Amino acid sequence: MQQERRPIWSSNVALVAVALGGLAAGILLYLVGGRGSASFVWGFATLPVLLSLFAQIVTSLRRGDAGLDIIAALSMTAALAFGEQLAGNVVALMYAGGQYLENYAERRARREMTALLGRVARTVMKHTDDGLREVPIEAVLPGDTLLIRQGEVLPVDGTIASDEAVIDTSALTGEPLPVTLRREEEALSGTTAVGASFDLVALRPASESAYAAIVRLVEEAEKSKAPAVRMADRYALWFLALTLLLAGGAWIWTGDPIRALAVLVVATPCPLILAVPVAIISGISRAAKLGVLVKGGGALEALGRARVAVLDKTGTLTHGRAELSDIWAAPGQRPDEVLRLAASLDQGSTHVMAEALIKTAQARGLKLSTPTEIQESAGAGLIGMVDGHQVVVGGSAYARSYLKPGAGIWKPGFPGSAATVDVVVDGILAGTLVMSDPLRPDAASVIQRLRSAGIARIVLATGDRAAVAEAVARSLAIDDLKADLTPQDKVDVVIEARAAGSVMMVGDGVNDAPALAVADVGVAMGARGAAASSETADVVLLVDRIDHLADAIGIAHRSARIALQSVIVGLGLSILAMIAAAFGYLPPLQGALLQEAIDVAVILNALRALRA
Structure with a gap:
């Protein structure tokens, strides 16, 4: 029952139907006295499942993959060889039913993720010169x-x-x-x-839009196989060896091949193979319901192991949008007029602060004028004419270079952590606009929740000035601060932080992508972040709420805990049943029924990871 083999749903149903029909028909024949015919029907109903299983085993062995399907094949083959056709039919029914149940569990767990794939629009109504026209979305x-x-x-x-x-x-x-x-x-x-x-x-275009990127991420997630599942496969080999040892030992010690058959039947199939993938997939699905896209089981497990969090500031702990927080106007100047002139000129710029000033001025109902003769120095500021006045907007060094000789410079005394924009009108400093990227309202509580979720050390890593970063760090319970970082510097911070444990990097910009890639688990703020960070990250927050990350870590812990519980209990019960079978206390038929009850129980337990 390897996770990578997902038989077609209709094939599963057909195998279950054949095995169940054969079992029922054989029982009826047995009751009316046709014992020989009943044994023939039970054996015949076992063959389709056995042949299908052999085909799966051959495919697995070609990939170098061996698991407990071998035990199922051995038990059915031995049952037919030793005249225990009824036990073989029960094993076949339970094996086919187990595959169907596992497939059903995976389909249910993936429902929240795959629902995205069916929502892709094909056409849209577009406004044209001739009116509305339906066009393919590729033409938008x-x-x-x-x-x-x-x-x-x-x-x-x-x-x-x-x-x-x-x-x-x-x-x-x-x-x-x-x-x-x-x-x-x-x-x-x-x-x-x-x-x-x-x-x-x-x-x-549609191909570059958020939804298309999310669909690609979902497809990646569905192709991924968790390290725990590979671990389960490795443990399966040890369990296979133990099973063969017990079965062979019982046969040699007692000389009774039925004892060996009973051991094989009880060991078919293994809860280890069923519990881990179902629990992990259920956890991924649960996280998706909260708007956290986890790219596969490996990412979910890495999220649960994280002990150090390296957080970018802009767009992660803050909203990543510049806002006007204060206006200082020189004596004789009105604050709204300073803002209006600056915003009017900024209509000729695409800078993020220009956009923030324009939106603020419009929100205040200020009427903006059309600027002329605009000249912009990238990253420094711009100069132009507004309503007959020469207006300069930009950083302090740039704007004040246009002051008239002897013009007074007022010092409003803003803290060094504040980002400011000076406005010079006709060679006179008219005012200073104070810009900020405020902390998210839930930033402090998120830090606390991350610690409660098992994060022992939190590092703030940002490309912002040290003064700005220190102001943020003082208001939050941050263990370490790294500022003025380049993308390479952020990579170095992640590598250095790994000395304290598995590292989770959280960021949203293109400059965070290298650090996200090198971290043990990279988390991208995908709602507003750059596409490069979302493609590189292992986990993508589709909602602009970092508190959901703490929820996802909790889900990762719970999924791993449920998987481990299922494995320990399932294997423990299986081994006890195998020992009982080896000593003759559990005949093949009863052993088959008991083992399959164990399998059903561990699958149902693993599905608990779907619930809150």
């Missing part, structure tokens, strides 16, 4: 305006072009309540319109 280009009707899945990432849109994001984030997005706010593909129809301006 950035800037196209689309009509999203109630009940439709958004095919691409875009910005809302109507006054508002009511969106169900549960398929991506796990959030049960719809959200209301306003004009110019971003909506992700794969979410569903549950309110009135609205217009959406495409930001990127």
